[in-house]
Amino acid sequence: MSSEIDATYDLIVVGLGAMGAAVTYQAAHAGLDVLGIDRFDPPHHLGSSHADTRISRLAVGEGEQYLPFVARSHELWSSISDAVGYPVFHESGGFIVTDHGGRGDRWNDFVTETSRIADRAGVDFVVEQPSDVRARFPHIKLPDSVRVGFEPTAGLVMCERAIKAQLDLAARSRATLRRNEAVARIDPHPNEVIVETNQGTYRGGHVVLATGPWLADLASPEHRNQLTVTRQVVLWFEADDLGRFGVEQHPFVMWVGETDEDYMAVFGRPEGTVEAVKVLSEQFLETTTADTVDRVISDDEVATFHARHVAPKFDGISTRCIKREVCLYTNTPDDHFLIEADPRSDRITVMSPCSGHGFKHSAALGEAVVQQVMTGTSQLDLGPFASRR
Numbered sequence: 001m002s003s004e005i006d007a008t009y010d011l012i013v014v015g016l017g018a019m020g021a022a023v024t025y026q027a028a029h030a031g032l033d034v035l036g037i038d039r040f041d042p043p044h045h046l047g048s049s050h051a052d053t054r055i056s057r058l059a060v061g062e063g064e065q066y067l068p069f070v071a072r073s074h075e076l077w078s079s080i081s082d083a084v085g086y087p088v089f090h091e092s093g094g095f096i097v098t099d100h101g102g103r104g105d106r107w108n109d110f111v112t113e114t115s116r117i118a119d120r121a122g123v124d125f126v127v128e129q130p131s132d133v134r135a136r137f138p139h140i141k142l143p144d145s146v147r148v149g150f151e152p153t154a155g156l157v158m159c160e161r162a163i164k165a166q167l168d169l170a171a172r173s174r175a176t177l178r179r180n181e182a183v184a185r186i187d188p189h190p191n192e193v194i195v196e197t198n199q200g201t202y203r204g205g206h207v208v209l210a211t212g213p214w215l216a217d218l219a220s221p222e223h224r225n226q227l228t229v230t231r232q233v234v235l236w237f238e239a240d241d242l243g244r245f246g247v248e249q250h251p252f253v254m255w256v257g258e259t260d261e262d263y264m265a266v267f268g269r270p271e272g273t274v275e276a277v278k279v280l281s282e283q284f285l286e287t288t289t290a291d292t293v294d295r296v297i298s299d300d301e302v303a304t305f306h307a308r309h310v311a312p313k314f315d316g317i318s319t320r321c322i323k324r325e326v327c328l329y330t331n332t333p334d335d336h337f338l339i340e341a342d343p344r345s346d347r348i349t350v351m352s353p354c355s356g357h358g359f360k361h362s363a364a365l366g367e368a369v370v371q372q373v374m375t376g377t378s379q380l381d382l383g384p385f386a387s388r389r
């Protein structure tokens with residue numbers, strides 16, 4: 001590796017997934033001389049930011065600390081869509097379903113908590129009778145025993161499109177983007193940070209580390225020890241009547257079951273995406289790494305998934321699976337975010353571990369991190385995401 005400096009920047013962003021793309025765009029927009037580096041060619045399907053769509057809810061049952069970030073992100077998705085000329089967000093509305101007392105409810109009775117947070121924040125969220133929902137969506141097999149709530153302002157962020165849009169806008173504002181280049185080492189000094197890649201050496205006034213499930217490779221031991229990476233599976237099944245599942249007709253459904261692994265979600269289908277219904281579950285039982293994860297999803301795994309998650313809850317979604325993807329969560333011990341200065345230097349900000357619920361907040365998180373880099377403070381409070389909370 002060369003020890004000569006190839007170029008100097010105000011800010012170097014390592015990793016250009018959801019988080020890094022947002023920071024790079026905001027930094028370039030604010031006039032910083034920014035370099036964004038990614039080991040692959042984002043948007044790509046090897047990290048945590050692929051598979052067409054991500055759920056976004058203004059009533060964020062995960063905690064009130066998230067409310068301003070998702071609200072600001074919705075504003076930013078709208079301005080980004082206007083700037084690039086295609087939508088990166090669809091307001092489909094969304095249902096949340098919980099089985100009464102389901103042990104798997106990581107967020108403690110998610111419908112009740114979402115409803116409480118919505119009331120305080122003035123967000124429209126209606127707790128409905130299951131029979132009323134069944135009358136409108138007869139193919140959702142809701143028993144009378146579940147709690148179900150609906151948020152009309154919820155929707156889907158187009159994940160690859162949002163990343164591409166922000167990287168394109170960043171490039172338009174003169175950001176330098178280096179793709180297919182891997183960062184090997186980050187060396188903090190009192191007045192700068194030196195970033196070495198497999199192709200060169202760069203000097204930055206500040207570095208943002210947004211390497212998602214690869215974060216452990218470059219993080220400090222203090223942060224590395226807090227991270228767990230898990231393999232998640234996303235499947236697309238053909239539908240008897242695909243029109244019924246269009247994003248304009250069909251709100252997403254998040255269904256929390258008996259255990260964490262009983263969770264499942266069904267998504268409305270935006271134009272131009274896979275011609276099938278996207279479904280997913282979650283699992284936290286087996287950990288992995290981004291380099292060693294099994295990226296093959298067998299036919300047996302697909303069949304088991306359908307029998308366990310889809311068939312008991314939905315009519316009209318066939319067993320024919322036409323696309324399958326592995327995606328990765330990077331979790332902290334309490335399932336909240338980890339965004340703070342690196343213990344090695346205040347000139348490095350760590351911002352990737354978002355515990356499987358970060359995309360909806362990513363646009364505003366990028367803006368807040370850039371404000372912190374530029375002024376030492378941000379309009380929205382990043383404090384709740386520090387490891388000492």
Ligand SMILES: Cc1cc2nc3c(=O)[nH]c(=O)nc-3n(C[C@H](O)[C@H](O)[C@H](O)COP(=O)(O)OP(=O)(O)OC[C@H]3O[C@@H](n4cnc5c(N)ncnc54)[C@H](O)[C@@H]3O)c2cc1C
Binds near residue numbers: 014015038210
């Ligand atoms: C199946 C699934 C469903 C999800 N559903 C939702 C949802 O509905 N709503 C929601 O809000 N969130 C959701 N999430 C979470 C959300 O998608 C993630 O929090 C977010 O995408 C993480 O983005 P990231 O930028 O941190 O990581 P990534 O997108 O993985 O980006 C990290 C980038 O760093 C690059 N990189 C790594 N190492 C290096 C290196 N050494 N040098 C250079 N580049 C490097 C990688 O190539 C990659 O592009 C979901 C996640 C998954 C997996």
